[in-house]
Amino acid sequence: MYNSDTPLRAELPTSRQLLRSTILAAISALVLLVAVVLPAEYGIDPTGVGRVLGMTKMGDIKQQLAAEAAADAAATAQATKSPATGSSGLAAANAAEPAAKAAVVAVPKEPGQAVAPKIEWRDEMSVTLTPGEGTEIKMKLAEGAKARYSWVVEGGTVNFDTHGDAPGKSISYEKGRGVPSDEGVLEAAFTGNHGWYWRNRGKANVKLILRTRGEYTDIKKMM
Template identity: 55%
Template sequence: MYNTDIPTRAELPTSRQLLRSTAIAIVAAAAILITIVLPAEYAIDPTGIGRGLNLTEMGEIKTQLADEAERDRAAGQQGEAPAPAAPDQESSLLGRVFAELVIGSAAAQASPAGRTDEISVTLKPGEGAEVKLAMTIGAKAAYSWTANGAAVNFDMHGDGGGKTISYEKGRAVAESSGVLEAAFDGNHGWFWRNRTDAEVTVTLKTDGAYADIKRMM
């Protein structure tokens, strides 16, 4: 039985090399965050690159839906001042950005041959929810979802490794089905917004090659 030789001190990277690699990774991640992730997910485009590459449309849809929901809630409070964003909401947004940028690609490295899942999310008036599948490039998953007699706005999209894509979107849709093929390694799925004045339950069924299914928000 042969055991791998233990590397010598000379073969190990120095502290300076490790710090340099870490700094390069941080700069690259920051550049991807500012130029790609923020415009596509949150319509924040300080450099203008996201709009030039047509990446801000997805973020604009999400922020528009969120703004409409906030105005509806404020109007229903009859004179009460809208509450400011809670610290945990702000930190969760940063955490979600980090998860999609760094963790999303790693979670999709080993997709199984196939799995089947069913998940339901209940949305209050004005509320949104996002469910995604961790998939590798070229993986396919059959899906069907229904708003159970109601209608929702939706955006089917993907992100991971600094890349984003919008597959399909619609307003006041009662149900949808098809096959989702991942354009790259990462998280691919659906964002729904309830624009009705009653609770809506969205039920999603999936069957295909993906490593995990998770609710992002």
């Protein structure tokens, strides 16, 4: 015979208590899903808590990486299916290239032609990205403010996303894959942080140099 403490019927939870515990557990799980899982995994932040805690940015980056991986896989599959260029096609391309270059070089400059003025940049930042590494630089801009920019990659190319964010707001201005450089004017759609996210998808280190000027109040590296 073994001695055991058998609980009394009065000590057992009632059906109402069990139901209440189940409902509380379901509500807790739903709150965690909306406030933590959705922002951190998918960049979806209906409550705004994820952006305050910095989890929405994590989810945005995860979604961007997933999209880049899918695009890379699709590009690889397409390249595998496409037939290789024949030797005659390569010969024709090589023969046409010198003629095209000669046509460009042969155009003389007009006497007295105006030379574009050299741009005086306000800030210059540089960062080295290892294979697979990403970085983000943003400026603080008021709605309608403009900033002129120019960035160039030394030693390769990068994938980029020009975007902006503010509490409860986000926007993607432009995206690109395998780009060696870009320049233009960024006009803020709303007051907040606006800038770029770059990722090195190559197999060697690259150096990214960003030059900016304009109506921003601050510029800094976010990650």
